[in-house]
Amino acid sequence: MTTSDPRLGMVAGEPSGDLLAQLLLGGLKQRWPALQSFGLGGPQMQTQGFDAWWNYDLLAVHGYSLELLLRLRRLFALRAELGDRLLKARPDAFIGVDAPDFNLGLEARLKKAGTKTIHFVSPSIWAWRGGRIHKIREAVDHVLCLFPFEPEIYQRAGIAASYVGHPLADAIPLEVPREAARTALGLPLDARVIALLPGSRRGEVRHIAPALLGAAARLAKQNPGLRFVLPAMRGVRDLLDPMVAKFAGQFELQVLDGRSHEALAACDLTLIASGTATLEAALFKRPMVITYNMHWLSWIRMQGMAYQPWVGLPNILLRGFVVPELLQDSCTPEAVAQAAQQWLDSPSRCEGVGQRFAELHHLLRQDTARRASDAVAQVLGR
Structure with a gap:
């Protein structure tokens, strides 16, 4: 050397x-x-x-x-x-x-x-x-x-x-490879797809995944043919599998081994835990519902130290509630499903947020x- x-x-x-x-x-x-x-x-x-x-x-x-x-x-x-x-x-x-x-x-x-x-x-x-x-x-x-x-x-x-x-802005293509991602995941090109991302840590999955799965069950009843994908990080499948089993037959869910970028490229909307993944979703130009839930003592401590009204990175960077945030007591299956349905019912709103995320992508690239x-x-x- x-x-x-x-x-x-x-x-x-x-x-x-x-x-x-x-x-x-x-x-x-x-x-x-x-x-x-x-x-x-x-x-x-x-x-x-x-x-x-x-x-x-x-x-x-x-x-x-x-x-x-x-x-x-x-x-x-x-x-x-x-x-x-x-x-x-x-x-x-x-x-x-x-x-x-x-x-x-x-x-x-x-x-x-x-x-x-x-x-x-x-x-x-x-x-x-x-x-x-x-x-x-x-x-x-x-x-x-x-x-x-x-x-x-x-x-x-x-x-x-x-x-x-941001290195993710370089790694994620400016033009989203939606069709290629759907083909790779075996998803129909004409289906509406929602990606569920409950976080990578065990505590996040324990606190957040039940709300996302419950929301998926509600959305499936309102939207026949809706498909769901859930990228599961290594080390959390033992937590996720029993949760998923409770909803067996209620909606079409594909649990993936990782592959979160393919899931985000393939989906029309994501229900997602606050963190770096929300920025990834924004770089894929995807509308989202940001969620988070944690132990109540941790939540009280965080509330006392926060300086801004936003938690999600896309909202912080764009200085406004561009996408909804449902945190702690607001992170319920009913509330998450309602916020998601508003995206599904408004293609023009989805297109508008996609344009704002494209501008953010260029800024960070x-x-x-x-x-x-x-x-x-x-x-x-x-």
């Missing part, structure tokens, strides 16, 4: 972070073909040669109070062990991908020991927990921001930051791999 080929420690904490890290690694390897990367991650990163010392499943926590407290000791022990191993490996830089509650503490330790630290995906300090910016200043040499308004926030606080666009690798090279002084 030449001196121009860096060695990078990395941590990505869930499927969305794994995908973002995989796309980043692809760009970095175009610049440095012999780049080495190692740490904690998932299968997408491993396709880019990432050496996963631990799997990202270990970081999966839903909520911000009881569920986190039950696993806090284990997470602290894992972070300490990972930090020890990274300090021994002496990477040229460390890149923490999202997962700020885990990564910022690790980054602070590594930075103090002299390792360059980069955080990919700005924590949502503009939405809630703005006080974390002081911890970010302590922990991070450079922040790679996905959204155009974020670098100014960091620059005001004396933190180096770059807008790199910035060749993230190149921009991010330029920023990493700057941090490394190469």
